[in-house]
Amino acid sequence: MDFKFSKSEEVIQKVAREFAEKEVAPLAEEIDKSGRFPEETFKKMVECGFTGIGVPVEYGGSGGDDIAKVIVVSEIAKKCGATAAILSIHGIFGQTILRFGTEEQKQKYLPLVANGGKKTAFALTEPNAGSDAAAVKTVAVSDGDDYVITGTKCFITGGNLADYVIVFASTDPSKGVKGLSAIVVPKGTPGFSIGKVEHKMGIRASQTAELIFDGCRVPKENLVGKEGQGFKIAMVGLDGARIGVASQALGIAEGALEESVSYMKERVQFGKPIAALQGLQWYISDMATRIECARWMVYRAAYLKVTGQPFTKEAAIAKLNASETASFVANKALQIHGGYGYMQDYPLERMVRDAKITEIYEGTSEIHKVVISRAVLG
Ligand SMILES: Cc1cc2nc3c(=O)[nH]c(=O)nc-3n(C[C@H](O)[C@H](O)[C@H](O)COP(=O)(O)OP(=O)(O)OC[C@H]3O[C@@H](n4cnc5c(N)ncnc54)[C@H](O)[C@@H]3O)c2cc1C
Structure with a gap:
């Protein structure tokens, strides 16, 4: 080891x-x-x-x-x-x-x-298909050499800017989840338009958009994998993406701890730096402990993936733990900064807002508990 x-x-x-x-x-x-x-x-x-x-x-x-x-x-x-x-x-x-x-x-x-500068998005979620991704209603109807896509996706990160979007749509609604397929839709394809761009609590610079497909025609060569393989493709994509969200959460937590350490050494109350206060030292101890746990879980999940071993459960554990750690640590860091932490002149309130999304997207904490318990219980 x-x-x-x-x-x-x-x-x-x-x-x-x-x-x-x-x-x-x-x-x-x-x-x-x-x-x-x-x-x-x-x-x-x-x-x-x-x-x-x-x-x-x-x-x-x-x-x-x-x-x-x-x-x-x-x-x-x-x-x-x-x-x-x-x-x-x-x-x-x-x-x-x-x-x-x-x-x-x-x-x-x-x-x-990869390094060509084109932007991308991954469009699975719909207004009535969030945690229940199998409830996707967008359809891709076969018409000669094309698919004609109709439906609405919501909350799609970068969807309004993407040059290429992977859209999950049903090529055979009679088969339910087994009819779902993954199809690449390039920006500017007729019938593909951008709906509402969301105003969000955090990660505000990352755009989050509604994507509308109204008779959007794309060639069948844009199908990724096979027809009916879409749900598997989405789940495999999310497994990997969860390591990414866990990494975001880990970084936010590490950044909030660093801010707290330097602030505690500078801020003087009762004639001494607040770093001398045992109550706050224990906050630092809790923050560092949780970050250390999160860090090793995230790297272990990545290691399992890199070495070709099963990693679904470990990625879910890493994401669940790191995201809850990020919110815990960012909140404690804000508290350590007192009233200044609440002001926008300091980055803490932004970190609290940015941390929160890691508990929600690429699967909520509750859904991760479903994934983990299923893996453990068999
Ligand atoms: C900023 C942002 C960016 C996003 N980016 C993308 C993107 O790029 N692509 C994309 O496809 N999607 C994206 N999403 C969607 C995101 O993945 C979903 O919001 C998320 O999966 C939850 O779905 P929902 O919002 O419909 O909540 P719901 O599924 O309606 O959940 C509501 C509540 O019920 C709980 N719940 C649901 N099912 C269960 C269950 N079985 N057991 C216990 N509790 C349950 C949830 O945990 C939650 O607390 C993004 C979302 C946001 C907010």
Whole structure:
């Protein structure tokens, strides 16, 4: 058993940490307040090859694996939860094509979305199909060489900006969940339009949109995997994505702890730095303990995935634990900052808001408990 980073992982962490400090931190407050997508940061993440991590070099990616992704996403999340979410969720499209796409699809899409600057989205959720993803009502009707897609997706991260969206739609509603298929819909396809762009509590710079498909015609060559394989593709995508959300949560928690440590050394009350107060020291102890647990669970889930072992249960445990840790730690960090923590001049209230989403998306905490208990009970 070896709990150390390799030399190359240490380099990745150093590069990601510098990037987060230099490129991500300075914009975090502004993009949270404005809700603006940070185009300039996305472009720089493309230039650094962060968007291509996990995609092999021969397909235009950066190589690397899920451990590298955890490192980069968590370093960025220390400074800005929204930017980390943008990077993490962008990767799901490429991973889905890599795992289930044809050779032709890999050659067509991966160079564009890995380090080619094209944006992506993963559209599963519908107004009446959230936790119950099998209740998807969007249909893709076969018509000659095309599918004609009709339905509405909601809460889709980056859906309003994406060049390519993987849409989950039923190609055979009579088969229920076994009729679901995954289909790539490019931006600008007639019949595909953007509905409401949400105003959110946190990760405000990551856009969240409603996508409307009204007789949207795409060629059958855009089908990913086989007809009827969509639910499996979605679940496999979410398994991997949960490690990504857990990494966002881990980073937010680590960032909130760092803020607290420096504040406690500076802030003086009763004639001494508040770091001398035992009540607050115990907060730090609780925060550090929970972060340590979360960190090893996230890296273990990533390790299992990288080494080709089953990781569904471990990814669910890591996501459940890291997201609840992020909310706990961010709240405690705000408390340690007193009234200043409640003000927007400090990043704590943003961290509390950004942490909350990690308990909800890519499956809520309650759904993770369903996944974990099923795996344990058999
Ligand atoms: C900011 C944001 C970004 C998102 N990005 C994407 C995206 O890119 N792509 C995408 O497809 N989706 C996305 N989603 C959707 C997200 O995955 C869903 O919101 C989430 O899965 C929960 O579904 P729901 O909101 O419909 O809640 P519901 O399913 O209606 O849940 C309501 C409550 O019931 C609980 N509950 C439901 N079922 C059970 C059960 N069996 N046992 C116990 N409790 C249960 C839930 O935990 C929750 O507390 C995003 C959501 C948000 C908020």
